[in-house]
Each structure stands twice: as structure tokens, then as C-alpha cells.
Amino acid sequence: MRHLSGPPEAQTLRLRVRGVVQGVGFRPFVFRLATRLGLSGWVQNDLEGVLIEVSGPPDALEALVRAISAEAPPAARVEQVEILEQQPGRLPGGFAIVQSEAKGPLSTRISPDLTLCPDCLQELFDPSDRRYRHPFINCTNCGPRYSITLQLPYDRPHTTMRAFAMCPECAAEYHDPYNRRFHAQPIACPVCGPQVHLWNAQLQPIASQHPAIEEAARLLRLGQILTIKGLGGYHLACDATRAEAVERLRARKKRRYKPLALMARDLEALWGYVELDEPAQELLQSPERPIVLLPKGPKPLPEALAPGSPDLGVMLPYTPLQHLLFAEGAPPLLVMTSANRSGEPMIYRDEELEKLLGLADYFLVGERPIARRVDDSVAALADGRPMLLRRARSFAPTPILQSERFQRPILALGAMLKNSIALAARGQVIVSQHLGDLEELEARLAFYETIRDLTQMYRMDLEQTLVVHDLHPDYPSTQYAAELPGPKRAVQHHQAHIAAVLAEHHLWDQPVLGFAFDGAGLGLDGAIWGGEVMLGSLQTGLRRVAHLRYAPLLGGDAAAVLPVQAAVGFVRELRHWEDHLPQHPVEQGLKLLASRLPIPSTSSVGRLFDTVAALLGFHSRQDFEGQAAMWLEGIARSAPPESQARYTLSILPTNPPQWDYRPLLEAILTDMQKGFAREKIARHFHHALAEGVASMAQHLRELHGLSAVALSGGVWQNRLLHGLALHVLRARGFEVYWNQAVPPGDGGIALGQVALAQMPEMA
DSSP: OOOOOOOOOEEEEEEEEEEESSSHHHHHHHHHHHTTOOEEEEEEEEETEEEEEEEEEEEEHHHHHHHHHTTTTTTTTEEEEEEEEEEESOOOOOEEEEEOOSSSSSOOOOOOOOOOHHHHHHTTTTTTTTTTTTTTTBBBBBOGGGGGGGGSSSGGGGGGGGOOOOOOHHHHHHHHHTTTTOOOOOOOTTTTTEEEEOOTTTEEEEHHHHHHHHHHHHHHHHHHOOEEEESSSEEEEEEEHHHHHHHHHHHHHHHOSOOOEEEEEEEEEEEEBBBOOHHHHHHTSSTTTOEEEBBBBBSSSGGGGGEEEOOOEEOOOOOHHHHHHHHHOOOOEEEEESSTTTTOOOSSSSGGGGGGBBBBBBEEEEESSSSSSSOEEEEETTEEEEEEEEETTTTSEEEEEEEETOOOEEEEEEOOBOOOEEETTTTEEEOOOOBTTTSSHHHHHHHOOOOOOOHTTTTOTTTTOEEEEEEEEEEEEHHHHHSSSSSSSEEEEEHHHHHHHHTTTTTTSSSSSEEEEEEEEEOTSSSEEEEEEEEEETTTTEEEEEEEOEETTGGGGGGGTTTHHHHHHHHSSSGGGGGGSSHHHHHHHHHHHHSSSSOOOEHHHHHHHHHHHTTTOOSSSSSSSHHHHHHHHHHTSSSSOOOSSSSOEEEEESSOEEEEEHHHHHHHHHHHHHTTOHHHHHHHHHHHHHHHHHHHHHHHHHHHHOEEEEEEGGGEEEEEEEHHHHHHHHHOOOOOEEEEOOSSSSGGHHHHHHHHHSGGGOO
């Protein structure tokens, strides 16, 4: 901070504080700070953040400005403290918090929902506290934010708590600057706040308040399936140790294989069920409390929790109601999965609960309305660091980037699968919560709603907003772009993947080799890409310089759900391949090849994974995206580590160079004929792909002189492949970047679209 100019007499400053500074106890923090330093003036929220006018001796003013960043509340994120004006003289009186202003351009940050803080947790179980066992306890350091915000600035009348009038005691706390609940907008107590009710399978009330929680815990112990309201939507819960309950939940939800998320009472309840090293414990107990994918441990749990997966997705409680359920004796390990029909978004409105009739035996319903759906975030550990696989609760909508580059308003519409959108304006980039797969109607409705929601909340003029969309003309996001009034830009899918890595690491001018591996994205040549190497930077643009050899994609999009069908296109030129695949899909694939029907070509590494999985025994339809690849990774991880690859992914001397998958698949077929264990073959396949990445990077470094590598695309969620690739790339002297703040899959595409759209030649 610059030193204040002028004499030692009293001066008056006007300060602008930007960042996540609303809904996190920031104004009372400034009030207490200014009072401690003997300063006079005022503080208020407005549409740009927090505005402060303060006067006193220069040394005290300097101390205030330093402390605003250094001592900010734990949930705050101060990005800028700007001195707008400096005048001699002093404001009269003491220091005050004044009413919020709703004028001017909006650039303040919305706080994400916050995990229950230690102080509130202690009060929750203190019989002498007036909020003892109150399932909606919160303060300025915790509780709902984004999921209850209706508009900005963040004040109680602009939240879903506006229907609950504060009792005198809550009002006194709310207006007391020295209280931890000063201006905590969701403040409530058992007298004036929302209540919890237990309903039966016909949505008829049978218990209320704490007896409802006690009865819900008892029903969970008996193996019943409950729908439970969370921060951003409803969950379906049952005892995770009861195979019968888990299988019944799967049957009702029509979710055959996709893994179910678990919630554990505490870390102790997880011991033995998953591998809990120090980074895993830190991530589980972090303030964000995401679902964390961890390797299964030696203690058995029902296979139906995550069939065919080497991991379990586990999380710890983050709301008062969840803590109360465990305290009342709910099983220490619960299934806690999104409440929805298979393939649909999570239910979050009370009036939608009828959609869950027949799924749950009972409903535990809280009265506080939810303004928008916010799923649980999902993370994994890669290289000992968190990698977000789904960015939602506790992360969204915190800005990803703060840069003067992003002045022009941009709306990026993301991709088809795992959609999220992004907004850029006034120097910041915001990525929305996970919205879902746009092929589903409910997800499309959530997509439209979130666009309307965030553009209105941030007061973006859509007439002046650049709309960025995927190159694919049939994506619902692309089609919706045509309905919006502003100028349009199409961005190629895999260029957006690599751009997302560069943007989140602030690599504006850094040239890289970007390896974009995923299932599908329309290429610039009309083929379906998915095994691409991009070269360039955000400043100069990204161009394709290598790729996986093309294969016919039999059945087009159908190949994504039928690995055997995808396999026929990859192995059709090899010997004895028919011996390892089911006869009927092979016949269908050969008929397609012999027909005059147009067959798209693909360079997809995702489909290569499907091919190897099919050869090794995965012959069913995929219930969810990436199921076959997950199965292949699982059996590979069950094999002992190998010091080197048995197979080679060779490079063809074409222009541009291509990986030739045929010798690799030929070697796999030969080993299968010899009776090699499929686990070892799967492991060697992962090794070969990692070595193939390093070999291509080395080949391209010799041509272009680059030693920085970026990894992005859904395939890089495979932690075995990711770890092997990091090892061999670093051993050859490459610096490696990958997505961490946004998912490497399609949930990060919108960030890459924004980053490319701000390039000078695309403006």
C-alpha cells in the first residue's frame, strides 16, 4: 500500500474493497477495526463490493487499510483495496454501518455457500445455548449464501429468508456490531426461524422440529430410504452398510452402475473403507467439504455402492441438520446421493417433491426455500493436490479470475455434457455451478434459468454481451446462442479445454503443448476429435499440431454408449479381433462398415479406452459417461506397478504427426491370445499411453522448442494415467499444468471459451 501523503493531521479516505466481501461478516469486521483504531466514518455494501469513508490520523488510516486484507474474516476474499479519494479533515461522530446502496455498475462477488463453522457447531450441541439443536444455525462465517440469494446486494430482503421475521433476540444480535451474527442475513432461531418436518411416503406430515430429526435417524437405522433437504437441493439417503437398502435405492432410482456418494459421520467412521492419507484427510475436512474420490480400503462395503469402480466418493457433514442426524444415531456411514430420477438434475424445490414419490420411504423437509440448485462439489487428489471434477457447492460462484483483460462482457455457454456457463465482465470471470447434461430437458431448463439468473444478478446487457459457444451446431447451448441478441463466437472444443488450463494458471503469453484427451468434440475438419495436441498461447491462439490416428466411429454418438461398437472401428484391420468381442455387436458394426451410410471419423482417446475395455471384457452398454474407462482404470490399478511399458503407442511420420494405435492394439490382442491377465494388460495400456504422450511432447519440442505442457479433457480425470504421464513428462524435463480450479472435463470448457474470446483477434 502506498503511504498516505500530507501532514499528520486528520485525513479522510474513501476506500473501495472488491472481492467476496458480502455475506461474510465484512462490514462488522470493518466497524470493529475502525472503532479499535479510533476512526470515524461509515461502511456500506453496494453493487461493486464494500464502500468505506473513514477519517483519522494517517498512521491509523494506514493500519486500517493494511488490516482490511491481513485480518479479513475467514470466508472473505479481498481482491483489491483502492483509495478513491483522500481529503484533509475529519468526519464528525463515531463509526457506523449504513444502509446498502443498489446504484451503479454491479461487480461485487457473491459468496458461495459456507460449511457450518466451529463456533456454530459448538453452540448446536450446547444445552445452555438458545440455538441448541436448531437445524438452521448460522452466523456471518457460515451457512447458506448463493443458494438463498435472489438478487444483489446481499441483504435479507434479497434472500429466501425474507419470509421469516426476526424475533427480538435475533434482531438484537443482527444489529449488534460486536455480535458474531451482526448482519448475518440467514440468522434465525427456533422461535422465529424455519422448522424441519418429517413426511411419510405420501408427503403427509408425521413429526416436526427435533422429534422429526430423531425419528429420521431411527428410520435410517432400520434401513429406510429418506429424502433429506440440504443446502442446494435434496439428497436420497440410506444406511451405506446395508446391501439390501443400497440395492433397493438403485432399483427405485433406476441407476444401475453409476457410483453413489457417501457421507460419513467423521473421519473415524471412514477408517478402513477408503485410503485416508494426510492430503485426503485435509481435503475432506477443508472448509469446502467436497465429495472426495478415494481408493477403496480393505474393509468391505456393499459392491452396489460403486460397482466396477476402484474408488468411493465420500464427504463429511457440512450442515447443522446433517450433524444432528448423526448425533441422534443415524448410521455412521450413509449413502447421500442427489435426489432425482436417473439422468435428471437434483430436486431442489419443495413443490417438485412429488417427482420423488416411490423413491423414498420418508421425507425430511426444511422450511427454508432454496433459490437455485447447487450440487455437491466433487474432487480428487492428483499429485497430492486437489483436482475439481464437479465445481458447485462451496466453490461456485467465486470468481476464477481477476484480470483487467476481462472488461468486455462475455457469456460463455459451455458444452453439451457436464455443462456450466461462465460470465466475464468488469475484470472478473465467474464460472457457474455444475448444471448437468444438456441432452436432458431438466438440465436444459437449469441452463436457461442460470443464464437468466446470473446475467440479471450481474446486470449484463445481453445486447452488448459477446456470446461464446461450442463449434458443434447441434448442441443445445449452440442453438440457444442463436436466440440471444449479442454478437456470437464459436470456439473449438479442444482449444477451449487447453485454454481453460492456461487461464486458470494465468499463462496469458506462455506457449504450451496442450494434450486435450476426451470422448468427443467437433473438430475443425468435421471429424470427431478427442486425442489432440494443441500448440500456442492465449495471446497467439491455439492450433492443432498432432492427433490420434482416425478410426471410423460406427453409429456416431451411439458408439459412446456401446464400447464394443466403438471397438470394431478401431480393430477392424487387425488379426483375430473377432475372437474377443460379442458376435452380435460385431456383426452390426461390420454391416455399418459395409453399408453406404456416412460414417464419421474420430481421433478420440476416450473411444480408444472404450476399445481396450471392450477387448478385456466390458461388453455392456455404458450406464454413464466414462463407465468403461473407469472400469479399465480400476482393473489396471489392481495390478502390481510396472517399471516400464510393455506396449508402445508409436508416432506416424505424417504431417501433422499421429499416434498409431494399431501396433498397441495388436500387442494387446497377442497377449490376450497368450492368456495374459487382463489386469496386467490394462496397466500396460495406461503405461503405453503415458509414454506416448511424453514421446509426442519430446518430438514436438524438437520441432518447436517448447517445454511447457498442459493436460485437459475428461480422460485426464483418470488418476492412474495422470500420475504416470506426470512422472514421464517431468523425467524428460517438461513443466506440466493441468486443471485444478475447474474440472478437466467439460465442466471447465466455459472458462476456456471466455479466455479465447478475450483474445485481441477475437474481440
